[in-house]
Amino acid sequence: MNYPKVQIDLKKLKHNVETIVKLCKEKGIEVAGVTKVFCGNPEIAKVYIDGGVSYLADSRIENLIKLMEFNVPKILLRLPMISEADKVVEYTDISLNSELKTIKELSIVASEKGKKHKIILMVDLGDLREGYFYEDEIYEVVEEILNLKGVELLGIGTNLTCYGGVIPSQKNLGKLVKIGKNIEERFNIKPSIISGGNSSSLHLLLNDVKIQGINMLRLGESLVLGLETAYGNRIQDTYDDVFQLVAEIIEVKEKPSLPVGEIGKNAFGKIPRFEDKGIRKRMIVALGKQDIDFDTIVPEDSKVAILGGSSDHLILDGTDSEVDYKVGDKIKFKLSYGGILRAMTSEYIKKELI
C-alpha cells in the first residue's frame, strides 16, 4: 500500500534553502532552519544543513532528539515546559524563554549536569503570543539571569504574525534592537543574538528595508514553500511544490450534482448545500479528513475541483479536465503549510523522499 503519500523533492528544497540563506547572509543574518513542519525528519533536516542553515530549530523536544547527529546548535522554539527541563538541557543548546521560573529550573538542571544552557529571551512586540510585553520586566529578568549559574543569556528575540497577525516592520524590530542595546549599556553584556522572527520578517529583506542589528531569523514556511508570509508573496527563484501529496482514485462515475432525497446532516453534522450543474464526472480519491484538511490542498490539475468529502473519501469533479482520469490513476495536490504539517504528521500518509 503506497498511497496516499507525500513526495518530498530534496533537490528543490535544497535550492530554496540556498536561495534564502544567501539572501539572509547578504544582510548579515543567520538562518535557523525550522523543522517542525516535517516532524524533525533527519533526512530532510540534512538538506537544511547542506543548504547552509546555521542552526536547527523545532518546537518539540521529540523532534530535536531526532536531530542529535547534526553538528549545529539546536534551538527549542516553544517555551520549555518545566516538566521537560531535563530533556531541554540534555538535547538542546538554546531555548526561547519568557518565564523566570522556567529559566531557574533550566539553570538548576544544567548546573547538575555541569552544563550551561543558552537562553534567548522573548520580547512580545505586540503580536500577543509569547514574550515580555513590558520593557521594564525584561531588564528585571536579565538581572536575575545574570545571577544564575547554569544558564547564559545568549540574546533576545521576538515572534510576530503568529497570533495577532502583526507584521514585522522597521519600527517594531527596531524596538527589539534598541532593547538589545539597552541591555548592553545597563549590564555591560552584549546579547550576541537578536532573533527577528520567522518567515514573516523576510518581506523586509526582499524589499531592502534596513533592519540593522537583527542577526538571526527562524525560518520554516519560507524554506519549504518559497513564501514570505507577511503578505504571502512568492520569493523569487524558489519552488512552491517541494512537498506534494499523491493519492489514488478509487471510483469514477457520471452522477448528478444534486443529491437525491431529503437532505439531513452530513458526516460532520452540517447541512450541506449544492449547486445544480447537471451530470458531472465525479471521482473519489482514497484520502480523507483523517489525513488532511481539504482546505489545505490544491489539485495540481487546475481543471479539477474539490467537491468535498468525509473522513476517508475525497470527492473531486473532473468534468472540465483535459485528462481522462480512470480508476487506479494517481492524482497530485500542492499543499499549504498547514497541509504539509498534517500530511507529515499523519501515520496514514507515506513519506517518499525523491
Ligand SMILES: *Cc1c(COP(=O)(O)O)cnc(C)c1O
Ligand atoms: C514555527 C516558529 C517559527 C517558524 O515560523 P515560519 O513561519 O514557519 O517561518 C519561528 N519561531 C517560532 C517561535 C516558531 O514557533
